[in-house]
Amino acid sequence: MSSPFTLVLTGQSLIHHDVRQVSDAGFTAIKALIRQADIAFTNFETTVFGRHGGWPMKGSYFGCSAPVVLDALKDIGFNALALSNNHAFDLGPPGVLSTLEEVAERGFLHAGIGVDATDARRPGVKTFGTRRVALVAMDAGPGPATMYAADATDRRPARPGVNGLDVSRRFDVDPKVFANLTGIQDIFQSSPMEQGNYAQPHDPPELQSADEIDFYGTIFCRSSTNRRRILVDEASLQNHLSAIRQAAAEGAFVIAYLHHHHWEPNWREVPAWVQSLARACVDAGAGVFVSHGAPVLQPVETYRGAPIFFGLGNFLFHLNEGEVVWSAPDVWKSMVATCRFDADARLQSIDFLPIIIGGEQLLGAKNYHERIIPVPASETLGAEMIKDLAARSRAHGVSIDVEGTDEIIGGRLRAEGSL
Known part of the structure; x- marks a missing residue:
């Protein structure tokens, strides 16, 4: 019989x-909180430089880590890792193979990359106590086609890579802008070979009507308004939903995970397509949906009794010296969310612990590479963070209250019908 x-x-x-040797009372308290959980989940936002080697596949935003960082995550208390993200392919297929090897060796529940597309789509499954848990992890880019896993055919070998959710970015533009773009295209893209050459390594996108043009790999559509749209490929979506349905039908509690960088201009807002995707995952049987990518905290929702975390920002965010692009204070503020479920996997409550990476004393500094660990926020800042999250989550139909003790401030979402 299953337990709460x-x-x-x-x-x-x-x-x-490797943060195991960092001595800090606040970080110790966070580790104690994570270690008490039956399931402790994060996204492993890098790739392992291990036995299989690899080569940098990026410029400025390249990153890889030694296998020892997985020991550090295990020491913190994590036992479940999503591996699907924009850094998972930073060393190419060798990095994917090393990451799979090192993560499996340490016994993490994991999903999101694989030796081919079939393997990358496969849910990770592990039993914690009496609870069977499945993880379905996907990445929606944007990223090069070559970073996503591919199955072998009679003329192509398999490619290790990331489990991709296929999405396309399309821009609606007014007739005047559309005419200008068409004029430029007529001058420089008159030859079909010109378009084919610049499509590599991608395939040229397919046009649906005369009101669309392929402008060097980006689709522009003639419209009465100017806006960006993110369109989810239905066949790709159904592949992922099918994996969730099957895992749920086999009795697992399913964690559905998405990583993406298709943010709104205000990156604290939830893209409409992500909300639709999250609800579709819950409808398919997911017990929780969680997303990362935007490096800031986004609202929380509950749907059909399942918690939806549209964006939990950063927990660890190790930068190189001199890297200053992530200077916004919100990048360094986040929450640790503790979800409590009953024996029937019904959500009872969510407790939120506000955290600051590097501590509040560094929020106004510029030495971002020195912000190595998170610590709990002070009572004043923590209450501000909870109230801000509550205000933004209220639009999604949930209520979060500020709670806490003399030592630590937090917030609580009580599930409808819970005690």
Whole structure:
């Protein structure tokens, strides 16, 4: 018979340093919170430079880590890792193979990359106590086609890579802008070979009507308004939903995970397509949906009794010295969410612990590479963070209250019908 259980979820872990030797009372308290959970989940936002080697596949945003960082994550208390993200292919297929090998060796529940597309789509499954848990992890890009896993055919070998959710970015533009783009295209893309050459390594996108043009790999559509749209490929979506349905039908509690960088102009807002995807995952049988990518905290929702975390920001965010692009204070603020479920996997409550990476004393500094560990926020800042999350989540139909003790401040979402 199954028992009640707790699931802890954090922001993404972009980890390059072994943090096991860091001595800090606040970090120790966070580790104690994570270790008490039955399931403790984060996104492993890097790739392992291990036995299979590899080569940098990026420029400025390249990152890889030694296998020892997985020991550090295990020491913190994590036992479940999503591996599907924009850094998973930073060393190419060798990095994917090393990551799979090192993660499996340490016994993590994991999903999101594989030796081919079939393997990458496969849910990770592990039993914690009496609870069977499945993880379905996907990445929606944007990223090069070559980073996504592919199955072998009679003329092509398999490619290790990331489990991709196929999406396309399309821009609606008014007739005047459309005419200008068409004029440029007529001048420089008159030859079909010109378009084919610049499509590599991607395949040229397919046009649906005369009101669309392929402008060097991006689709522009003639319209009455100017806007960006993210379109989810239906066949790709159904492949992922089918994996969720099957895992749920086999009795597993399913964690559905998405990583993406198709943010709104205000990156604290939830893209409409992500909300639709999250609900579709719950409809398919997921017990929780969690997403990373935007490096900031986004609202929380509950749908059909399942918690939806549209974006938990960062938990570990190790930068190189001199890297200043992530200077916004919100990048360094996040929450640790503790979800409590009853024996029937019904959500009872969610407790939120506000955290600051590097501590509040560094929020105004510029030495971002020195922000190695998270610590709990102070009572004043923690209450502000909870109230801000509550205000933004209220639009998604949930209520979060500020709670806490003299030592630590937090927030609680009580599930409808729970005690």
